[in-house]
Amino acid sequence: MHFDSVRLVTVKTARRDQMLQVLKSSWALLLGMLLLMIGNGLQGTLLGVRGGIEGFSPFTMSIIMSAYFVGFLGGSRMAPDLIRRVGHVRVFAALASLVSAVLILYPVITEPAAWALGRVVIGFCFSGVYVTAESWLNNSATNENRGKALSLYMIVQMAGIVTAQGMLAMGDPSGYVLFVISSVAVSISFAPILLSISPTPAFDTTKPMSLRELYRMSPLGCVGMFLMGGVFSAQFGMSAVFGTEAGMSIGQISTFVSTIFIGALIMQYPIGWVSDRMDRRVLIMGISLVGGVGAVLGFIFEQNFPLLLAAAFLLGGMANPLYALLIAYTNDFLEHEDMAAASGGLIFINGLGAITGPLIIGWLMGQIGPGGFFLFLAGLMFALAGYAIYRMTQRAALPTQETGSYMPVSPSASPVVVELAQEMFIETALEEEGNALTND
Numbered sequence: 001m002h003f004d005s006v007r008l009v010t011v012k013t014a015r016r017d018q019m020l021q022v023l024k025s026s027w028a029l030l031l032g033m034l035l036l037m038i039g040n041g042l043q044g045t046l047l048g049v050r051g052g053i054e055g056f057s058p059f060t061m062s063i064i065m066s067a068y069f070v071g072f073l074g075g076s077r078m079a080p081d082l083i084r085r086v087g088h089v090r091v092f093a094a095l096a097s098l099v100s101a102v103l104i105l106y107p108v109i110t111e112p113a114a115w116a117l118g119r120v121v122i123g124f125c126f127s128g129v130y131v132t133a134e135s136w137l138n139n140s141a142t143n144e145n146r147g148k149a150l151s152l153y154m155i156v157q158m159a160g161i162v163t164a165q166g167m168l169a170m171g172d173p174s175g176y177v178l179f180v181i182s183s184v185a186v187s188i189s190f191a192p193i194l195l196s197i198s199p200t201p202a203f204d205t206t207k208p209m210s211l212r213e214l215y216r217m218s219p220l221g222c223v224g225m226f227l228m229g230g231v232f233s234a235q236f237g238m239s240a241v242f243g244t245e246a247g248m249s250i251g252q253i254s255t256f257v258s259t260i261f262i263g264a265l266i267m268q269y270p271i272g273w274v275s276d277r278m279d280r281r282v283l284i285m286g287i288s289l290v291g292g293v294g295a296v297l298g299f300i301f302e303q304n305f306p307l308l309l310a311a312a313f314l315l316g317g318m319a320n321p322l323y324a325l326l327i328a329y330t331n332d333f334l335e336h337e338d339m340a341a342a343s344g345g346l347i348f349i350n351g352l353g354a355i356t357g358p359l360i361i362g363w364l365m366g367q368i369g370p371g372g373f374f375l376f377l378a379g380l381m382f383a384l385a386g387y388a389i390y391r392m393t394q395r396a397a398l399p400t401q402e403t404g405s406y407m408p409v410s411p412s413a414s415p416v417v418v419e420l421a422q423e424m425f426i427e428t429a430l431e432e433e434g435n436a437l438t439n440d
Contacts, residue, residue, distance in 0.1 A: 028192035029136055030156050035189035036096070036133075037160025040126055042167055042182040043103055044068070045257050047115065048240025049173040049250065050107070058245055058372075060112050062362020065237030066355050067116040069229075071123025073351035079128035083135070089194060092132040095125040096190055103183040107176050133193060158265040165258040169251045214330075214345040220281065220391045221330030225346050227380045228326065229353020230360070231319045234377055235260050238361050239312075242373035245365060246302055259309045263317030271321040280329040284322065285388035291318030292381035299374035315377060322384070323350070 044065075051061045082091050102118045102125075109115075164182075171178040215222045239260060243253035275283050294314030301307035327346060334342055357376075364372030 028195070029133060030152065032189040032191075032193035033133055033153070034156050034160045034163075035185045036126075036129060037157050038164045038167070039099070039103065039182045039186035039189070040122075041161035041164030042178065042185070043106070043122065044237055045165060045168055045240040045253065046173055046178050046182065047106065047119075048238070049168070049244050049253060050110075051115075051241065052244035053174050054110050056112060057362075058241060058365035059359075059362040061241045062238065062358040062360075062365075064112060064115045064119055065241070065362075066233070066358040067119035068123035068237060069233050069351060069354035069358075071120040071125075072127045073123075073348070073355065075124035075127025076131065076347060076351070078124075079131040082128060083132060088132050088135060091128055093190060093194065095128045095132075096186055099125045099129070100183045100187045103179055103186065107179045136193070154268070155265065158261050161261045162258045162265075165254040165261075168254040173250060211345050211349065214342055214349075217333050217342075218330040219394075220284070220388060221326050221333075221346065222349055223387050224284065224322065224326040224329075224384050225350045226353040227384045228319065228323050229350040229355075230357030231377055231380050232323070232350075233354035233357040234361050234373065235316060235319070237358050238373060241362075242365070242370050245370040248305075252305060256309065256312055259312040260316035261320075263313035263315070264320030267317035268321045268324070271325065275325055275328060280325065280332070281388050281392050284325060284329065285385045285392075287318045287322060287325075288381045288385035288388065291315050291322075292378045292385060294318060295374045295378035295381060299371045299378065302371055302374070311374070315381075319377075319381065 047064065048061060051064065056064075079091065099122055102121050106115065106118060167181060168178065171181070211222070239257045240253055243256050248256065271283070271287060291314065294311045298308055298311035298315065301311065330342060330346065357380075361373055361376045364376050366372075368375070
């Protein structure tokens with residue numbers, strides 16, 4: 001008993017030291033990313049509110065919101081080539097400066113076509129900025145603290161989005177100030193990153209696995225990632241549009257959007273812990289059903305704000321961890337050398353879903369009102385649960401001791417962080433295999 005207590009204290013001390021090591025080596029990068037996420041989170045919600053003020057229809061706003069994911073998907077595929085040609089520092093500074101400029105132009109040119117073009121540019125630039133910054137994060141982490149760096153980075157991302165929603169309630173979305181604040185947050189994010197990061201890491205990306213081969217290895221992983229793309233883009237792009245159409249105040253909209261991402265942050269780790277101890281298909285089915293029920297509750301209690309917040313927490317808390325859970329499930333059927341290659345295909349599939357999601361929601365909201373937002377999300381979540389049940393009849397479950405570990409990954413992450421998570425899967429699996437051989 002005494003030996004177990006000493007070992008527990010030693011493990012906790014080691015984990016604390018690893019976290020402090022990550023903070024010491026990456027604080028500037030994490031601070032810069034926090035500011036970037038504040039700028040990005042604020043501009044998305046702010047446009048949703050301002051679009052309603054300008055009289056844009058829900059479908060028009062859905063096109064504008066979808067444009068971000070078109071740019072993001074294109075940027076995630078082109079940014080690596082830009083970095084290899086001109087280097088991390090130039091790519092980061094150029095793209096972040098362009099983001100800042102577009103944010104200032106939004107309130108100047110209040111035309112749907114201009115906003116859609118701006119969203120394409122913003123999505124492309126943010127994707128490149130994430131790839132660049134996350135390359136530095138990966139380079140500054142060691143094998144011992146890479147998991148802690150990944151967790152801390154995800155927390156910073158969510159904290160930035162939630163902070164942005166609080167800032168929305170402090171200004172007038174019909175004016176210029178909030179757009180300026182968003183632009184300033186992005187602009188000053190360069191300073192801690194570019195002034196404190198010295199060596200630029202070597203950059204290389206893995207050639208993606210073909211989509212056909214990826215689907216053959218994990219049909220549920222592929223279908224699930226496509227459906228989750230629609231869910232995440234709805235949460236990130238259309239939740240403020242829903243709030244505007246439902247007649248919420250600015251404070252209520254910011255609270256509503258924040259609640260979605262707070263739920264995502266709180267539920268990520270409990271769901272991850274459970275996923276390492278049971279058949280992941282059952283868990284995917286279960287949390288998809290719970291998330292679908294949350295969406296139905298949001299549809300029913302659209303005018304009851306406290307219950308609407310409960311529905312938002314439930315939906316966000318179930319839907320967002322599914323992204324990392326589906327990656328973990330897909331990895332269970334891949335060889336170690338294929339995991340990094342699979343990440344590119346999974347991100348591409350998720351991006352396709354993210355592009356189509358807002359368009360369908362915008363059309364539904366135009367047909368049946370604001371409730372179309374939750375109705376669409378419920379349909380996606382129940383569809384994933386149903387497909388998980390179907391897949392259980394097609395393939396036997398893997399023993400839990402043969403599955404890999406869950407790694408927290410945000411749906412807004414670039415291919416660099418997804419590949420970083422894949423590296424952690426591989427390292428953890430090899431370590432567990434080594435321990436098993438030693439015990440034998």
